[in-house]
Amino acid sequence: MTAVLRAWIRLVRRDVRLGLSAGSDAAAALVFFIVTTALFPLGIGPEANLLARIAAGVLWVAALLANLLSMERLFATDYEDGTLDLLVLSPLPLELVALAKVAAHWLITGLPLLLIAPLMGALLGLPGPAFGTLGLALVLGTPSLSLLGGIGAALVLGTRRGGVLLALLILPLFVPVLIFAVSAIDAAAAGLTVRPHLLLLASVLALTVTCGPIACAAALRQAVR
Amino acid sequence: MxxxxxxxxxxxxxxxxxxxxxxxxxxxxxxxxxxxxxxxxxxxxxxxxxxxxxxxxxxxxxxxxxxxxxxxxxxLAYVGHLDGIKLPLTVAANLSFWAAADHHGAAGAGVEKALATWGLAPLAQMPARYLSAGQRRRLALARLLVSCxxxxxxxxxxxxxxxxxxxxxxxxxxxxxxxxxxxxxxxxxxxxxxxxxxxxxxxxxxxxxxxxx
Structure with missing residues (x-):
């Protein structure tokens, strides 16, 4: 068991290193998130009340699209350079390989986004009491986005114009995460209890973390045929 | 077999x-x-x-x-058309990863020997990006020696x-x-x-x- 865990961590570490050395994908997602959220005050105008009301929605839609943007290349490089064949044949179960790749992806794209989100929240005038919930919702929600996106990224391997297809496939699956996360932040801003919303978000994560890698691995096996 | x-x-x-x-x-x-x-x-x-x-x-x-x-x-050990090499990583890092992955972490000493067999030892610390097509092929084949x-x-x-x-x-x-x-x-x-x-x-x-x- 520890050998499997060690092999898993080794794969995560290698992917984080590769992701950071490639640089562009991780940075692109973060810059996209910052720029899109910064565009809203410019587009809507400096109406503090309106911005504060839509802040949660804006942050989450931007986070979701930023995630989608970086998702397309998740398995594509491994598929193109033959690494995927070798990973399928490696002793580590393919479900865990998929989970490792998604975890590495989250570490280099989801985590920076999580750290910068309070700043963007402040920019949009998100009400003070909602900041804690924003953080919690991102901690619970963004891994789900990465896991769901991983399924899509595996399914579109080898297709042309995979990016468009990926958006069509995955955006509908992001909807529950979006709804629960935004309603949690809105509830916090209104001074209501946030627990049920966060629990729903956590249950989505429990579902995606268990079923996501299985679906992802099945799609990858199909892709290497 | x-x-x-x-x-x-x-x-x-x-x-x-x-x-x-x-x-x-x-x-x-x-x-x-x-x-x-x-x-x-x-x-x-x-x-x-x-x-x-x-x-x-x-x-x-x-x-x-x-x-x-x-x-x-x-x-089995499979070496296909594609070399499965990560260009930003060094030659040694590329091979060590598969050596460890194929053994669940047990191997490691075999890496240097495999690189030497294929004449890649002087290039061990070089990023794989700078290898020629033939050298990449040799690195892919070196995997056979570490995966046993x-x-x-x-x-x-x-x-x-x-x-x-x-x-x-x-x-x-x-x-x-x-x-x-x-x-x-x-x-x-x-x-x-x-x-x-x-x-x-x-x-x-x-x-x-x-x-x-």
Missing amino acids: LAGERLACLRSHRLIFAELSFRVGRGEVLVLTGRNGSGKSSLIRMMAGLLPPFDGRLLRDGRPVQEDPGGHRAD RRLWLLDEPTVALDAASVDTLGQLVQQHRADGGAAVVATHAALPISDCTELSLDGFAAPMEDTIG
């Missing part, structure tokens, strides 16, 4: 080969030949378990491979290799079979390996009009 019975391969509604049977035992080398598109790569991927047979079955030590896919994977599997599946291993490296490959295959291993090699070039079984896939090609679906 590995045998196929009446295998058929279907790719995109076209039957590539059918009724193909083969056997590789310990210490044997099976050389796959045939024109382009005759299904050599597909057959190798089928042997590796990446591509399920459309018909027929694959037997490992007399038992169907599907009964124990994990055991089958732990038995009994069945080698090599798809066009000599592509981009210089004459000296082809000789090295031949010696390694001979050594591998002497150690009780087996190898399946798809190739157009003649390999410096004596006494190997040849299987021409041209004999199993399905007629062009024989499409399905």
Whole structure:
């Protein structure tokens, strides 16, 4: 068991290193998130009340699209350079390989986004009491986005114009995460209890973390045929 | 060690080969030949378990491979057309990762020896990005030495290799079979390996009009 865990961590570490050395994908997602959220005050105008009301929605839609943007290349490089064949044949179960790749992806794209989100929240005038919930919702929600996106990224391997297809496939699956996360932040801003919303978000994560890698691995096996 | 019975391969509604049977035992080398598109790569991927047979079955030590896919994977080393090399990582890091992955972390000392065998030792700390095509090929083949599997599946291993490296490959295959291993090699070039079984896939090609679906 520890050998499997060690092999898993080794794969995560290698992917984080590769992701950071490639640089562009991780940075692109973060810059996209910052720029899109910064565009809203410019587009809507400096109406503090309106911005504060839509802040949660804006942050989450931007986070979701930023995630989608970086998702397309998740398995594509491994598929193109033959690494995927070798990973399928490696002793580590393919479900865990998929989970490792998604975890590495989250570490280099989801985590920076999580750290910068309070700043963007402040920019949009998100009400003070909602900041804690924003953080919690991102901690619970963004891994789900990465896991769901991983399924899509595996399914579109080898297709042309995979990016468009990926958006069509995955955006509908992001909807529950979006709804629960935004309603949690809105509830916090209104001074209501946030627990049920966060629990729903956590249950989505429990579902995606268990079923996501299985679906992802099945799609990858199909892709290497 | 590995045998196929009446295998058929279907790719995109076209039957590539059918009724193909083969056997590789310990210490044997099976050389796959045939024109382009005759299904050599597909057959190798089928042997590796990446591509399920459309018909027929694959037997490992007399038992169907599907009964124990994990055991089958732990038995084989596959070197395909693509080298599976990460360009930003160093030569040594590329090889160490697979050495550790294939052994669940047990290996490590074999890496230097494998690099030396393939003449890559001076380049060990260089990012793989700067390797030539032939050097990348050698790095991919060096994986065979660190993964220590009994069945080698090599798809066009000599592509981009210089004459000296082809000789090295031949010696390694001979050594591998002497150690009780087996190898399946798809190739157009003649390999410096004596006494190997040849299987021409041209004999199993399905007629062009024989499409399905």
